[in-house]
Amino acid sequence: MTSSTRGSQKARDTLDFLRGRISSGEWAVGSLIPKEAELMELIGVGKSTVREAVRSLAAFGMLETVPGVGTFVRSRTPVSTILTEFLAEHDLEEVLVYRRSLEIEAAQHAAVNRSEEQLEALRDAYARSTAAGEGTTDTCDRSATPGAFHLLVVEASGSKLLLDLYIGVLSILQRASTEGRVILGTTIETMHRDHGAVLEAIEARDVRSAAHSMALHVDRDLGLRTDMLDFAQQTERAASLIDAGYDPESGR
Structure with a gap:
């Protein structure tokens, strides 16, 4: 040689x-x-x-x-970086819709695949968030940091591909948040209640409740600045869940 x-x-x-x-x-x-x-x-x-x-x-x-x-x-695999560059060419509204799909899918898989260790990490993240108040809320600015509630849900899904795609999407949203184009579209109290419903569903291994709770949450937690004057705005999917009488706290 x-x-x-x-x-x-x-x-x-x-x-x-x-x-x-x-x-x-x-x-x-x-x-x-x-x-x-x-x-x-x-x-x-x-x-x-x-x-x-x-x-x-x-x-x-x-x-x-x-x-x-x-x-x-900066990224766990090159996939996230390539995706970030690709998504940067698309409208933020479309990116938010894509992020919504990933989060719902992750919540469903987390309800099935989460380990006890991952569940405990989710409980800790939720407890820290509710105890700390607004100053350390898990917004899109912090969702990609280790230990953030949303990131832990995606990690608990057990899908590395989902995680890579999610981090790529968050890179775009974090940049837009820094520029003031994406903002929090709900109250801190509602965000904590939504996180609690997602956590409860994952804890109970209830796939349906996990999907529905996350769908309702992501429909109102982030949005474009021009769209956020009306916090009650919902997607067609969220409206159908509400019209059907779904209660995220009871899972019915």
Whole structure:
């Protein structure tokens, strides 16, 4: 084996090592990865090999280096980044509808697939949110951070694809929220009540209630600024659930 072949193999192994830690969730989205010297010792390669692997993953959108701070995990897989670029070309209203579909699907799967550990994490997130009040509400600005209620629901679905798609959608919505184009369209009290209904359904492994509770919640928690003068605005799906007499608290 030539030295160039060995070098190429080391580069591939280093890339696989970093990508594996990210895609498995061991290095969570938003967290700092180990410093360069630590990675060199951990993987057993030189500085140039580590830097090349980090640059490659940054090009895929999985990592982002902030000078003077460190390198952050930006996305669990390249899927989220590609999707973000694709969604950026679409109207925000369409993105919100797509996000709604993902959240409902995630809630249904979470009711079936959630582990006891994931359920406990959801309970903790809900308790923190209700105890802290408005200052730390789980809006779209915080939904992609580790431990956020909505993100935990998607993680509890057990679907990595759903999680990747969801993070891609949130990247667009977080940017729009920062620009003031997407805002919270309900009261904090209602948001907490909605989260409680979703949690209760997932806890009971009630797929129907999980889907209905999440549908009612996402129909009113976020919206375009120009559409939010009327907080009672609902989608056709939400209206049909209400007309049918569905009660998210009772699950009927």
